[in-house]
Amino acid sequence: MDFDLSEEQRMLKDSVDRLVADKYDFDKRKAYLKNEHGFSREMWGQFAELGLLALPFAEADGGFGGGPVETMIVMESLGRALAVEPYMATVVLSGGIIRHAANDAQRAELVPMIAGGEKIFALAHHERAARYNLACVTTKATKDGDGYILDGEKSLVLNGDAADWLIVSARVSGGDRDEDGIGLFLVDARAPGVSRRGFWNQDATRSAEISLSKVKVEAGHVLGEPGKAFPVIERVVHEAMAALCAEAVGGMGVAHADTVEYLKTRKQFGVTIGSFQSLQHRAVEMFVFLEQSRSITYFATMMASENDAAERARAMSAAKVQIGKSLRFVGQQSIQLHGGVGMTYELRVGHYFKRGTMIDTLFGDVDHHLAKLSAMGGLIAA
Amino acid sequence: MDLSFTPEEIAFRDEVRTFFKENLPKDIRDKLVAGMHASKEDMIRWTRILNKKGWAVPHWPVEYGGTGWTPVQQYIFLEEQMLAPAPQMLAFGVSMVGPVIYTFGSEEQKKKYLPAIANLDTWWSQGFSEPGAGSDLAGLRTTAKREGDFYIVNGQKTWTTLGQHGDMIFMLVRTDPNAKKQEGISFLLIDMKSPGITVKPIITIEGGHEVNEVFFDDVKVPVENLVGKENKGWDYAKFLLGNERVGIARVGASKERIRRIKQLATAELDGDMPLIENQRFREKLASIEVELKALEMTQLRVVAAERTREKGKPDPASSILKIKGSEIQQQITELALEVAGPYIAPYRQETHDGWNEPPVGPEWASPLAPAYFNYRKVSIYGGSNEIQKNIIAKAILGL
Numbered sequence: 001m002d003f004d005l006s007e008e009q010r011m012l013k014d015s016v017d018r019l020v021a022d023k024y025d026f027d028k029r030k031a032y033l034k035n036e037h038g039f040s041r042e043m044w045g046q047f048a049e050l051g052l053l054a055l056p057f058a059e060a061d062g063g064f065g066g067g068p069v070e071t072m073i074v075m076e077s078l079g080r081a082l083a084v085e086p087y088m089a090t091v092v093l094s095g096g097i098i099r100h101a102a103n104d105a106q107r108a109e110l111v112p113m114i115a116g117g118e119k120i121f122a123l124a125h126h127e128r129a130a131r132y133n134l135a136c137v138t139t140k141a142t143k144d145g146d147g148y149i150l151d152g153e154k155s156l157v158l159n160g161d162a163a164d165w166l167i168v169s170a171r172v173s174g175g176d177r178d179e180d181g182i183g184l185f186l187v188d189a190r191a192p193g194v195s196r197r198g199f200w201n202q203d204a205t206r207s208a209e210i211s212l213s214k215v216k217v218e219a220g221h222v223l224g225e226p227g228k229a230f231p232v233i234e235r236v237v238h239e240a241m242a243a244l245c246a247e248a249v250g251g252m253g254v255a256h257a258d259t260v261e262y263l264k265t266r267k268q269f270g271v272t273i274g275s276f277q278s279l280q281h282r283a284v285e286m287f288v289f290l291e292q293s294r295s296i297t298y299f300a301t302m303m304a305s306e307n308d309a310a311e312r313a314r315a316m317s318a319a320k321v322q323i324g325k326s327l328r329f330v331g332q333q334s335i336q337l338h339g340g341v342g343m344t345y346e347l348r349v350g351h352y353f354k355r356g357t358m359i360d361t362l363f364g365d366v367d368h369h370l371a372k373l374s375a376m377g378g379l380i381a382a
Numbered sequence: 383m384d385l386s387f388t389p390e391e392i393a394f395r396d397e398v399r400t401f402f403k404e405n406l407p408k409d410i411r412d413k414l415v416a417g418m419h420a421s422k423e424d425m426i427r428w429t430r431i432l433n434k435k436g437w438a439v440p441h442w443p444v445e446y447g448g449t450g451w452t453p454v455q456q457y458i459f460l461e462e463q464m465l466a467p468a469p470q471m472l473a474f475g476v477s478m479v480g481p482v483i484y485t486f487g488s489e490e491q492k493k494k495y496l497p498a499i500a501n502l503d504t505w506w507s508q509g510f511s512e513p514g515a516g517s518d519l520a521g522l523r524t525t526a527k528r529e530g531d532f533y534i535v536n537g538q539k540t541w542t543t544l545g546q547h548g549d550m551i552f553m554l555v556r557t558d559p560n561a562k563k564q565e566g567i568s569f570l571l572i573d574m575k576s577p578g579i580t581v582k583p584i585i586t587i588e589g590g591h592e593v594n595e596v597f598f599d600d601v602k603v604p605v606e607n608l609v610g611k612e613n614k615g616w617d618y619a620k621f622l623l624g625n626e627r628v629g630i631a632r633v634g635a636s637k638e639r640i641r642r643i644k645q646l647a648t649a650e651l652d653g654d655m656p657l658i659e660n661q662r663f664r665e666k667l668a669s670i671e672v673e674l675k676a677l678e679m680t681q682l683r684v685v686a687a688e689r690t691r692e693k694g695k696p697d698p699a700s701s702i703l704k705i706k707g708s709e710i711q712q713q714i715t716e717l718a719l720e721v722a723g724p725y726i727a728p729y730r731q732e733t734h735d736g737w738n739e740p741p742v743g744p745e746w747a748s749p750l751a752p753a754y755f756n757y758r759k760v761s762i763y764g765g766s767n768e769i770q771k772n773i774i775a776k777a778i779l780g781l
Binding site: 001002003004005006009069260263264274275277280281283284285287288291292293295296298299301302318321322370371373374375378379380381382 | 388391454640641644645648667676678679680685699705706768771774775781
């Protein structure tokens with residue numbers, strides 16, 4: 001049991017923190033949002049230079065062999081910055097699928113494309129009818145010689161508009177919600193039959209609705225064994241949930257720090273409002289939520305590499321419940337304690353609140369995961 | 383960063399678990415599983431079993447009978463003790479006055495008192511709170527006037543937990559009435575059989591006798607019973623309260639109670655299905671388990687940070703442990719009520735030797751409502767949760 005970072009982890013943290021401090025204040029972020037696809041290519045290049053894009057891949061594949069702790073470090077920093085670059089879509093989600101499902105030749109081709117920052121990847125998995133059911137895939141993959149033909153509609157594809165490559169889940173057999181029968185396919189985002197409609201999310205990230213009509217996939221672009229992709233998707237989503245918790249902790253930390261700072265400086269009735277006990281106690285309650293979130297994020301991070309899928313699922317559901325509740329409380333109260341000025345678009349607390357609200361719904365909200373965890377018998381064996 | 387226990391720590395946990403399994407008397411365990419209190423006799427019996435093993439005061443320095451365990455090992459030990467479930471050591475001796483004596487006491491005091499604490503030969507009580515000094519402890523008014531080789535003590539202490547069993551009581555008393563609030567306080571050890579001491583029970587809302595008022599009327603206390611220096615008692619009290627934090631979150635105890643609730647709710651029917659399958663019930667339970675898991679990790683963070691923290695300086699983050707730990711314990715007692723449903727109603731008198739009447743309805747239901755009523759105390763004692771929030775606001779947030 002040791003919560004200290006190793007020397008390498010500390011260096012990683014220092015370098016990401018420095019990049020974010022120097023290049024990612026709230027005004028710069030506003031400028032980055034004006035770029036095509038709503039993020040900064042220059043920043044993406046810096047991520048590549050620092051090795052962040054190669055981080056989770058095996059050294060043999062050209063990566064740095066980082067694990068969940070390294071991802072946590074990066075995501076917490078990106079969360080503090082409210083970074084809009086497609087790190088989750090490309091490195092965590094698509095990178096995760098590549099790590100767990102791609103064969104040697106595919107990894108040799110794809111990992112350098114991500115690690116070097118040349119290509120953006122997106123995971124096109126979610127569909128309109130799925131809500132939070134990861135097995136709900138109606139997009140069809142039909143055998144066509146050595147390859148496949150894909151037909152269907154993908155929805156809310158994170159950074160799907162910016163992507164050069166899409167990793168598409170599609171059904172080779174079984175019913176619409178069967179875990180069995182799902183495959184994963186690498187698709188050139190500009191291939192014939194792919195049409196995309198990009199849009200802004202509430203939190204200034206971007207996603208796309210994607211239609212696939214008779215899209216050809218060559219045999220070399222089938223990732224893993226068609227029909228057996230569900231455990232891979234589930235595992236990658238679990239890793240992404242742990243990463244998302246870390247992002248949430250980063251964001252909540254800033255929202256809380258800004259609020260405490262405001263309590264110390266804002267004067268009313270001739271005194272700083274932080275001298276009022278009801279406001280002090282609220283700030284403490286936010287702090288308790290923040291620290292409990294940090295703690296559960298450590299737990300999720302520790303469990304992200306667990307091989308037992310059921311144990312991993314329990315841990316991730318638990319984490320998502322704690323994080324979702326905390327985001328709501330910290331987000332709402334950071335606005336409340338700022339008073340009127342907290343309502344303004346100009347101030348950053350509102351933007352953390354909006355991002356937090358979206359994080360709760362990514363991969364399942366509080367109620368979804370509470371139901372799931374309790375159906376699995378909770379965390380403590382009777 | 384490695385968030386799992388090392389193989390050595392896991393081996394240690396198994397060793398402790400096995401020892402508890404083989405040596406904790408069954409009648410004591412059964413009583414605690416049922417949600418009843420350990421009696422004075424139970425606590426003495428268990429403390430002596432541990433003391434024989436050398437585990438009664440694990441956190442003390444080795445020269446006074448401690449084990450030399452790491453903070454993580456001590457955490458594991460406490461956790462296993464709660465999970466067993468075994469009675470906790472009497473905190474007034476092992477966690478409070480013991481460390482004060484070995485840190486600030488004289489050689490004679492160490493020799494006289496420390497071994498008797500470890501073997502529970504002496505039952506210690508705490509004399510801090512007064513009717514007019516609760517959260518504002520330094521407002522205490524009990525006086526000790528020096529007369530020759532004695533102090534003459536007058537005043538009243540209250541909330542003296544298990545003081546009805548007390549052999550000795552450690553006290554904060556005012557020795558200089560003219561000094562500022564925190565100065566002029568001294569730390570005295572008093573034999574509870576001294577003439578002029580009266581112990582009166584305070585019956586708490588559930589009907590139990592756990593706490594007392596203790597009155598002091600011209601009680602003569604030998605000057606050698608002063609700990610450290612006269613008028614420096616506040617420093618020793620702060621040290622003592624800082625030591626109180628280990629295990630304050632009571633994560634193990636909450637886990638044990640959740641296990642118990644799950645077992646009971648699996649057997650209890652709600653309509654034609656077990657209560658545990660009631661969606662609303664089990665989601666409430668899962669919600670508590672999530673908070674508890676986060677608290678467990680918070681506790682481990684505080685424990686891990688202990689290695690690098692200055693000795694005697696409590697981690698302000700431990701205030702979180704108190705706030706969350708007490709909230710969770712209370713939520714658990716609340717949920718336990720729901721398991722029993724209407725059978726929380728029949729009142730059954732508990733004596734410290736157990737129940738003295740046959741139950742109405744299921745045997746297991748009778749302690750649940752008293753526990754719920756009684757556990758309102760946990761967000762009040764040891765510095766109420768509101769005081770804990772004041773501490774965090776000041777010490778951590780700088781407000």
